[in-house]
Amino acid sequence: xxxxxxxxxxxxxxxxxxxxxxxxxxxxxxxxxxxxxxxxxxxxxxxxxxxxxxxxxxxxxxxxxxxxxxxxxxxxxxxxxxxxxxxxxxxxxxxxxxxxxxxxxxxxxxxxxxxxxxxxxxxxxxxxxxxxxxxxxxxxxxxxxxxxxxxxxxxxxxxxxxxxxxxxxxxxxxxxxxxxxxxxxxxxxxxxxxxxxxxxxxxxxxxxxxxxxxxxxxxxxxxxxxxxxxxxxxxxxxxxxxxxxxxxxxxxxxxxxxxxxxxxxxxxxxxxxxxxxxxxxxxxxxxxxxxxxxxxxxxxxxxxxxxxxxxxxxxxxxxxxxxxxxxxxxxxxxxxxxxxxxxxxxxxxxxxxxxxxxxxxxxxxxxxxxxxxxxxxxxxxxxxxxxxxxxxxxxxxxxxxxxxxxxxxxxxxxxxxxxxxxx
Amino acid sequence: xxxxxxxxxxxxxxxxxxxxxxxxxxxxxxxxxxxxxxxxxxxxxxxxxxxxxxxxxxxxxxxxxxxxxxxxxxxxxxxxxxxxxxxxxxxxxxxxxxxxxxxxxxxxxxxxxxxxxxxxxxxxxxxxxxxxxxxxxxxxxxxxxxxxxxxxxxxxxxxxxxxxxxxxxxxxxxxxxxxxxxxxxxxxxxxxxxxxxxxxxxxxxxxxxxxxxxxxxxxxxxxxxxxxxxxxxxxxxxxxxxxxxxxxxxxxxxxxxxxxxxxxxxxxxxxxxxxxxxxxxxxxxxxxxxxxxxxxxxxxxxxxxxxxxxxxxxxxxxxxxxxxxxxxxxxxxxxxxxxxxxxxxxxxxxxxxxxxxxxxxxxxxxxxxxxxxx
Numbered sequence: 001x002x003x004x005x006x007x008x009x010x011x012x013x014x015x016x017x018x019x020x021x022x023x024x025x026x027x028x029x030x031x032x033x034x035x036x037x038x039x040x041x042x043x044x045x046x047x048x049x050x051x052x053x054x055x056x057x058x059x060x061x062x063x064x065x066x067x068x069x070x071x072x073x074x075x076x077x078x079x080x081x082x083x084x085x086x087x088x089x090x091x092x093x094x095x096x097x098x099x100x101x102x103x104x105x106x107x108x109x110x111x112x113x114x115x116x117x118x119x120x121x122x123x124x125x126x127x128x129x130x131x132x133x134x135x136x137x138x139x140x141x142x143x144x145x146x147x148x149x150x151x152x153x154x155x156x157x158x159x160x161x162x163x164x165x166x167x168x169x170x171x172x173x174x175x176x177x178x179x180x181x182x183x184x185x186x187x188x189x190x191x192x193x194x195x196x197x198x199x200x201x202x203x204x205x206x207x208x209x210x211x212x213x214x215x216x217x218x219x220x221x222x223x224x225x226x227x228x229x230x231x232x233x234x235x236x237x238x239x240x241x242x243x244x245x246x247x248x249x250x251x252x253x254x255x256x257x258x259x260x261x262x263x264x265x266x267x268x269x270x271x272x273x274x275x276x277x278x279x280x281x282x283x284x285x286x287x288x289x290x291x292x293x294x295x296x297x298x299x300x301x302x303x304x305x306x307x308x309x310x311x312x313x314x315x316x317x318x319x320x321x322x323x324x325x326x327x328x329x330x331x332x333x334x335x336x337x338x339x340x341x342x343x344x345x346x347x348x349x350x351x352x353x354x355x356x357x358x359x360x361x362x363x364x365x366x367x368x369x370x371x372x373x374x375x376x377x378x379x380x381x382x383x384x385x386x387x388x389x390x391x392x393x394x395x396x397x398x399x400x401x402x403x404x405x406x407x408x409x410x411x412x413x414x415x416x417x418x419x420x421x422x423x
Numbered sequence: 424x425x426x427x428x429x430x431x432x433x434x435x436x437x438x439x440x441x442x443x444x445x446x447x448x449x450x451x452x453x454x455x456x457x458x459x460x461x462x463x464x465x466x467x468x469x470x471x472x473x474x475x476x477x478x479x480x481x482x483x484x485x486x487x488x489x490x491x492x493x494x495x496x497x498x499x500x501x502x503x504x505x506x507x508x509x510x511x512x513x514x515x516x517x518x519x520x521x522x523x524x525x526x527x528x529x530x531x532x533x534x535x536x537x538x539x540x541x542x543x544x545x546x547x548x549x550x551x552x553x554x555x556x557x558x559x560x561x562x563x564x565x566x567x568x569x570x571x572x573x574x575x576x577x578x579x580x581x582x583x584x585x586x587x588x589x590x591x592x593x594x595x596x597x598x599x600x601x602x603x604x605x606x607x608x609x610x611x612x613x614x615x616x617x618x619x620x621x622x623x624x625x626x627x628x629x630x631x632x633x634x635x636x637x638x639x640x641x642x643x644x645x646x647x648x649x650x651x652x653x654x655x656x657x658x659x660x661x662x663x664x665x666x667x668x669x670x671x672x673x674x675x676x677x678x679x680x681x682x683x684x685x686x687x688x689x690x691x692x693x694x695x696x697x698x699x700x701x702x703x704x705x706x707x708x709x710x711x712x713x714x715x716x717x718x719x720x721x722x723x724x725x726x727x728x729x730x731x732x733x734x735x736x737x738x739x740x741x742x743x744x745x746x747x748x749x750x751x752x753x754x755x756x757x758x759x760x761x762x763x764x765x766x767x768x769x770x771x772x773x774x775x776x777x778x779x780x781x782x783x784x785x786x787x788x789x790x791x792x793x794x795x796x797x
Binding site: 290300304313 | 467468469470471472475477478488491492503720721722723733750752754779780
């Protein structure tokens, strides 16, 4: 275990750690700029070759860069927010203050999510108490060691405690909830409901990033252009490969708008090629038996159900394309299993979205058509509408909310002297 | 169809574990290809699946390359069938202990007959051919519905060919719970200390409704020549922290026999006619009319000896449903691909429980609608 990552076995260890974190926040104010300075060094240290194959690391490197984070701070905390200054709004001024200790409950199998979640709290000047799911312990420890090396002044190290314990230790979950001033909760329905029911203090602010799926859509003018097949198919494959298709922003289905006289056959061949290429570049290192079983089941049930259904897959569970038609958003299979569904009009499936769809990845030739589809998608509960190939770009708002602002207090000051003059 | 039926019959007629692996591979591959062709003719959806398999089954060089179905597919209702409704003689249902919906397999008269022959061939290799008094540690109410038979009923019935008389020693009380009928049990055990007897029960039923109550009363049945067969899995006993060794010792003490006379076998209604008893080395084997492939979950290729993977069962017995090649949800370790010290040829393996359920999945999983949107 590293200094920042500890296996905990008693509620007292969590309370004690939270107490130290709270004192660290109270003793020293750190501005977002101070945090970004350390993050920038951390990003550079993550370029080490031994981390190249670690899932999510390229993504994390990009997120931690100053060029990524400064615009986000400016938008969420105001133009002077970067240096912890006051922003003027007429006669009033506002400044972000940390909530205190933020508890993080990341999802169990999005590798870098404990770290991403933690960075949001740190950027707001908070301390972070993070529960590490068992399966992510080694990776998280490894990445956090790089942070410690990059943080010689212990600006951030003193504000982080990563607690490793089994999710069924209710006493530890409760101790963690009692110790925090805010919480960021990520995961599936069951996990989110369990964690939200924990005994948080009445003042704690809770941000929930619950279960969602994402889909992709292309119009005929794009998929029907053979010159663009390779580029678009590579983008789709990359969106599918990231996080093994288990993130809320991972596309589970690709809707293809039909075009008269055009067959999707050539496009599907290009997609198959892109999947094979991506699989060679980023092969899976391990898989849960249950996921293999689910992938085999999805292949069989799809083809048995309807003789019009088609599929393309290798002998291994590496990837699967299930091809058919229809506007219904399918239940996600994950594990790089993409449903490719032909529809008459992309407005058809989008108008059936029920709020479960977080991200819509688009490839539309006509901007006016895209504008209309975007409006429809927003109305139907979609929070992110982005270009295919950029479905995972982690930029707020995420799930329709900011990432840093929910974990700060925006303190408003109206100068008393000005008030006297005004009177 | 007649041609491959004859080939299956000839496999059922020979010693179930005597064929060298290469010989077995060749005969199974040939028959399974014919059965796959037959199944494709009978079921359009199955044909669609087989046609999309990455390897053309007709040119496959080994059984492991043939298209397998995940066993969960057999939970379909109505069940997947390769025969006309009029030809269905019986529907078997699984116990569904780990899921809400049971598997359903339909049997026509040919498949049912081969199923019986398959079980007889295997069990005979372990306990000998003679008929003997048969004690069923269950209730006779399982025989009530002859058309729909559960896993327990199928196992009880599968051993009937070894019985010259049958005694059921459990009954249902007013609350519908199983209870031990001590009088019937006493009558069965009386004067049989020198006789071969056959005992069968589901593993957890044997333990909870026979071994535990008799142990508490310090009763030994004094049946030193009993052969005790049990199946159904260990999950419910693991919940009670009962290990296999303890189970065997206590069961042997209760019957007054040696622990070597107790045989745990694995069977699923989906692998109709093929059961997998433990050999004297504690391993399981596939018979000549079936085989077992243990697949690496990462590649779905067969694992090397010593490694663990997902169990695929193969059987040439069913022709009424597409159950020839089924990827189960169980794990096993391959002990060796031949040469078990018990003398049985072919793969030896040990079950290693169910595939663990996935940990709570990432933020991309969901079950229900999230928001009411207009």
